[in-house]
Amino acid sequence: MPLIEARGLTKVYRLGRVDVPALRGIDLEVHEGEYVAITGPSGSGKSTLMHILGCLDSPTSGSYRLDGRDVSGLRGRALAHVRNRKVGFVFQTFNLMPRMTTDENVALPLQYRGGISRRARLRRARALLERLGLGERIGHRPDELSGGELQRVAVARALIGEPAILLIDEPTGNLDSKAGAEVLKTFREVHDAGNTIVLVTHDPNVAAEAARTIRLVDGEVAA
Amino acid sequence: MSFLESLWVGLSEARRHLGQTLLSLVGLVLGTGSIVTVLALFGGQTKITQDFLAEVGGLGTVIVRDREQSEHPTARDLASDRLTYGDARYLKDRATTLAAVAPGWFDRLEYQVGAVHFTGPVIGTTRDYARINDIRPLAGRYLSDLDVRRKARVIVLGWKYADSLFLDPERALGELVKLRGKNYTVVGVMEREEFYFAVWSGNALEYRNERAYIPITTAFIQYTGDDEHLSFLTLKARSPTGARAAEAQVGTMLYLRHGVEDFDITPSGGGANSDADFFMLFNFIFLVVGVVSLVAGGVVIANILLASVVERVREFGTRMAIGATGFQIFAHVLAQVVVIAVLGGLIGLGLGTALTGTVAHFMKMPVAVTVVIAEVALGTSLGVGFVAGFYPALRAARLSPVEALRYG
Numbered sequence: 001m002p003l004i005e006a007r008g009l010t011k012v013y014r015l016g017r018v019d020v021p022a023l024r025g026i027d028l029e030v031h032e033g034e035y036v037a038i039t040g041p042s043g044s045g046k047s048t049l050m051h052i053l054g055c056l057d058s059p060t061s062g063s064y065r066l067d068g069r070d071v072s073g074l075r076g077r078a079l080a081h082v083r084n085r086k087v088g089f090v091f092q093t094f095n096l097m098p099r100m101t102t103d104e105n106v107a108l109p110l111q112y113r114g115g116i117s118r119r120a121r122l123r124r125a126r127a128l129l130e131r132l133g134l135g136e137r138i139g140h141r142p143d144e145l146s147g148g149e150l151q152r153v154a155v156a157r158a159l160i161g162e163p164a165i166l167l168i169d170e171p172t173g174n175l176d177s178k179a180g181a182e183v184l185k186t187f188r189e190v191h192d193a194g195n196t197i198v199l200v201t202h203d204p205n206v207a208a209e210a211a212r213t214i215r216l217v218d219g220e221v222a223a
Numbered sequence: 224m225s226f227l228e229s230l231w232v233g234l235s236e237a238r239r240h241l242g243q244t245l246l247s248l249v250g251l252v253l254g255t256g257s258i259v260t261v262l263a264l265f266g267g268q269t270k271i272t273q274d275f276l277a278e279v280g281g282l283g284t285v286i287v288r289d290r291e292q293s294e295h296p297t298a299r300d301l302a303s304d305r306l307t308y309g310d311a312r313y314l315k316d317r318a319t320t321l322a323a324v325a326p327g328w329f330d331r332l333e334y335q336v337g338a339v340h341f342t343g344p345v346i347g348t349t350r351d352y353a354r355i356n357d358i359r360p361l362a363g364r365y366l367s368d369l370d371v372r373r374k375a376r377v378i379v380l381g382w383k384y385a386d387s388l389f390l391d392p393e394r395a396l397g398e399l400v401k402l403r404g405k406n407y408t409v410v411g412v413m414e415r416e417e418f419y420f421a422v423w424s425g426n427a428l429e430y431r432n433e434r435a436y437i438p439i440t441t442a443f444i445q446y447t448g449d450d451e452h453l454s455f456l457t458l459k460a461r462s463p464t465g466a467r468a469a470e471a472q473v474g475t476m477l478y479l480r481h482g483v484e485d486f487d488i489t490p491s492g493g494g495a496n497s498d499a500d501f502f503m504l505f506n507f508i509f510l511v512v513g514v515v516s517l518v519a520g521g522v523v524i525a526n527i528l529l530a531s532v533v534e535r536v537r538e539f540g541t542r543m544a545i546g547a548t549g550f551q552i553f554a555h556v557l558a559q560v561v562v563i564a565v566l567g568g569l570i571g572l573g574l575g576t577a578l579t580g581t582v583a584h585f586m587k588m589p590v591a592v593t594v595v596i597a598e599v600a601l602g603t604s605l606g607v608g609f610v611a612g613f614y615p616a617l618r619a620a621r622l623s624p625v626e627a628l629r630y631g
């Protein structure tokens with residue numbers, strides 16, 4: 001059974017009286033342990049697709065099964081729970097909480113999950129940061145970290161809840177080539193550890209890392 | 224998300240918007256401070272009223288007054304003997320709800336001591352009058368049962384009369400006082416009675432110092448030609464809470480004897496509210512200041528929160544993306560309010576306590592900030608905070624994650 005199973009996904013944005021179709025019927029399957037890159041020109045719908053796959057948004061039509069459950073009809077609170085447990089999202093701009101330390105940032109998803117003491121959450125966060133080679137950065141704030149380090153903290157935050165899938169938007173867009181290479185190495189390690197990764201990129205080098213590349217054009221999967 | 228962590232976020236937000244936080248604090252502090260003061264003063268006034276009631280005989284004292292006869296009396300009115308000494312003896316023997324009965328005859332007579340003449344009130348009564356009204360002689364004694372039985376020509380002077388006629392209460396004892404030409408021997412001088420509703424008002428009980436008491440039987444012989452008609456009856460219920468039952472029983476018994484309701488029964492302590500209007504104005508001003516400050520504080524808080532919500536839209540989007548529910552976002556924003564509201568409430572409580580203390584000092588009023596008042600003040604502050612914070616929190620909670628992440 002595929003981890004991600006999307007059928008005929010469409011998304012139409014309404015801008016005043018004009019309908020803007022961002023996705024026009026996407027079929028997509030991603031199996032457990034896959035490493036998939038989504039590429040395509042600007043405005044082709046990559047981010048829109050990622051938002052739907054990450055349960056941040058719901059499709060206008062079509063069905064979406066994540067880890068065996070149809071989530072295309074879920075809204076609000078139910079969707080928040082799915083995001084918290086099944087999805088790890090890494091943002092292009094990292095979106096770390098500036099006034100929290102790295103370990104507090106990484107522990108945040110567990111806080112929303114509830115039922116885990118603050119000590120246990122921070123212990124897990126620190127262990128994960130150690131594993132990703134950020135042991136030295138525990139207790140630091142985001143403004144003391146380099147771009148590559150920030151990206152890896154963001155990855156740690158995405159992984160802390162042991163999600164079914166890791167979704168990464170433009171991972172190297174805000175990094176220089178050295179930091180980019182560092183981050184790609186981290187992704188490979190994370191993938192080798194058994195995680196499923198779907199990432200969006202413009203960069204052919206990044207896409208080359210993935211086992212499979214899906215190209216979007218005008219909201220459709222190009223052949 | 225634990226409550227403590229939400230509070231911590233709230234505290235750091237409050238620090239980041241220090242200027243606005245201080246502004247809203249001023250509103251909350253003034254508001255709660257005023258409300259604390261109003262409640263404390265109100266409590267003080269209630270206490271004063273209670274003290275006054277205790278001073279004039281306390282709860283459980285009941286007064287029966289002879290009712291003015293109407294201009295066109297009915298046959299029943301005319302048939303009634305009206306309020307009499309006989310009624311007093313009857314009630315004393317039969318009324319089970321009463322602990323004491325004191326009949327009262329009242330008139331204004333001419334006093335004469337040496338060359339001094341003046342007209343003043345005289346009360347003819349019995350020993351129980353002092354007991355019911357809780358008044359004591361300063362020198363000598365009060366009227367006794369023997370005085371009443373013998374219809375003795377003895378007089379007990381109010382403090383003011385003794386003081387102005389004889390300069391010294393002790394010296395008054397044994398002296399003669401003429402009441403409408405009849406000589407009386409002074410056997411006692413009463414304690415000075417005083418009660419002040421506030422420092423600026425006069426002695427509310429001064430009238431009690433300007434009178435004299437004689438045995439009721441003597442009054443009848445000397446001044447009424449043995450007409451035993453009473454001006455009033457002062458009664459004491461068996462317990463402070465028994466006044467109602469006593470009023471009912473006395474009313475029934477007197478009605479049966481008179482055949483007509485030609486008397487009025489009132490609980491003691493009328494006139495306790497002479498300064499109430501002044502207090503009301505005082506309370507009203509504080510209350511208006513309090514409410515206006517609270518509303519202003521609330522508006523400022525709502526504005527701070529709205530600004531902070533707009534500033535944090537991306538943060539909320541991120542939090543939602545990693546699993547925060549709308550309700551959890553709502554709680555984040557309200558936590559900020561709790562910090563400000565508790566702080567404002569506590570400082571306001573301090574201010575109110577200080578203000579109350581000042582008022583208490585200068586007006587010599589028995590006011591105090593009680594635990595209940597403190598709770599009401601903190602509750603009010605929190606309530607204002609929640610009302611002000613509700614809309615901003617709702618806006619944050621209703622953000623769509625995608626829109627919030629695109630923002631800025």
Ligand SMILES: Nc1ncnc2c1ncn2[C@@H]1O[C@H](COP(=O)(O)OP(=O)(O)OP(=O)(O)O)[C@@H](O)[C@H]1O
Nearest residue numbers: 013014015020022041042043044045046047048049
């Ligand atoms: N919230 C929105 N409201 C209206 N239109 C939107 C919204 N989000 C995206 N769109 C439109 O939908 C289309 C797809 O946008 P999307 O952001 O998914 O593209 P993208 O492939 O991620 O582009 P980029 O490479 O520039 O990030 C675009 O035409 C965009 O203008």
Ligand SMILES: [Mg+2]
Nearest residue numbers: 043046047048
């Ligand atoms: Mg995009």
